[in-house]
Amino acid sequence: MTEPPVLPTATYAVTGATGHLGRLAVDALLRRGVPARNVFALVRDPGRADDLAALGVGVREADYDRPETLGPALEGIERLLLVSSPTAGNRIEQHSNVIRAADAADVGLVVYTSILHADETQNALAPEHAATEDVLQGSGLPFAVARNGWYVENYTGRLDEYLSRGEIVGAAGDGRVSAATRADFAEAAVSLLTGDIADQQGYWELGGEAFSMADLAKTISEVTGQEVVYRDLPPEELTDSLRAAGMDEDTAGFVTALELSTARGELETDSPALENLLGRAPTSLADAVRAARL
Numbered sequence: 001m002t003e004p005p006v007l008p009t010a011t012y013a014v015t016g017a018t019g020h021l022g023r024l025a026v027d028a029l030l031r032r033g034v035p036a037r038n039v040f041a042l043v044r045d046p047g048r049a050d051d052l053a054a055l056g057v058g059v060r061e062a063d064y065d066r067p068e069t070l071g072p073a074l075e076g077i078e079r080l081l082l083v084s085s086p087t088a089g090n091r092i093e094q095h096s097n098v099i100r101a102a103d104a105a106d107v108g109l110v111v112y113t114s115i116l117h118a119d120e121t122q123n124a125l126a127p128e129h130a131a132t133e134d135v136l137q138g139s140g141l142p143f144a145v146a147r148n149g150w151y152v153e154n155y156t157g158r159l160d161e162y163l164s165r166g167e168i169v170g171a172a173g174d175g176r177v178s179a180a181t182r183a184d185f186a187e188a189a190v191s192l193l194t195g196d197i198a199d200q201q202g203y204w205e206l207g208g209e210a211f212s213m214a215d216l217a218k219t220i221s222e223v224t225g226q227e228v229v230y231r232d233l234p235p236e237e238l239t240d241s242l243r244a245a246g247m248d249e250d251t252a253g254f255v256t257a258l259e260l261s262t263a264r265g266e267l268e269t270d271s272p273a274l275e276n277l278l279g280r281a282p283t284s285l286a287d288a289v290r291a292a293r294l
């Protein structure tokens with residue numbers, strides 16, 4: 001596996017480090033040989049970061065909603081991974097707070113986790129990512145945008161449900177999803193973070209092997225030996241069935257809208273960037289399903 005050179009003397013920070021992706025990025029930095037003393041885990045609640053502190057990395061409070069925490073958190077940081085906030089609705093302000101603080105702290109590179117095709121997709125989650133990308137570009141800071149596809153865990157996390165129902169129900173039609181594991185996206189983000197800044201700047205469309213929901217059902221059947229099929233519903237029927245299962249109206253509409261985004265092909269990319277950044281093929285869907293079975 002070819003890995004880009006690492007700057008061991010640079011100081012790195014990762015936001016959302018108590019979350020799934022952030023934690024994996026901290027692990028990936030250490031695996032790449034960056035000394036723990038040069039790695040800073042930025043967290044909303046340092047009281048929940050004992051396992052990070054045990055790795056020897058610095059733990060600093062950094063709350064996107066509390067700008068007064070962000071300046072001290074970014075002091076002396078040369079390269080920052082800004083993991084997008086999970087709070088849809090507040091994200092432009094939250095991310096802007098971090099970017100402003102990064103500018104004030106003279107951070108030399110910001111890597112931001114966005115969404116595939118952020119500037120052209122109709123996906124309901126994209127406008128806040130696209131606006132953040134604009135803020136980043138307007139800041140004048142050197143930046144790289146990791147436009148991540150869907151996490152494969154969005155599906156493998158529901159494996160038990162699929163197996164017990166014997167079906168995957170959606171409205172994605174034949175739409176394909178270039179999903180990849182969080183671990184692969186984290187490793188790719190770290191590759192952008194640690195590489196040569198001139199080479200890494202810009203927008204990276206990142207995704208793994210593309211599969212349809214029928215392909216997903218087939219792979220699950222093959223890996224588990226239990227038959228699972230994909231049942232495609234008209235969008236209104238999907239929304240009604242989600243509501244009948246207890247989901248509130250807004251969430252049911254939102255979930256259906258994401259299915260339609262998949263149907264339009266907006267979660268698919270043929271870009272080889274993820275594989276190139278990893279220096280290997282991304283984890284296959286079959287291997288991800290196998291890992292979720294363990």
Ligand SMILES: NC(=O)c1ccc[n+]([C@@H]2O[C@H](COP(=O)([O-])OP(=O)(O)OC[C@H]3O[C@@H](n4cnc5c(N)ncnc54)[C@H](OP(=O)(O)O)[C@@H]3O)[C@@H](O)[C@H]2O)c1
Binds near residue numbers: 021064065148149
């Ligand atoms: N590509 C996809 O399929 C997909 C799916 C879901 C989400 N996402 C996006 O990718 C991001 C990372 O994914 P993930 O799986 O790592 O999500 P996650 O496990 O929910 O982690 C999100 C992190 O954001 C932190 N956070 C929330 N509010 C914050 C605030 N006000 N200030 C600072 N930190 C805050 C959380 O802190 P605590 O640990 O204190 O809660 C957590 O560490 C998500 O936030 C979301 O934007 C992508």
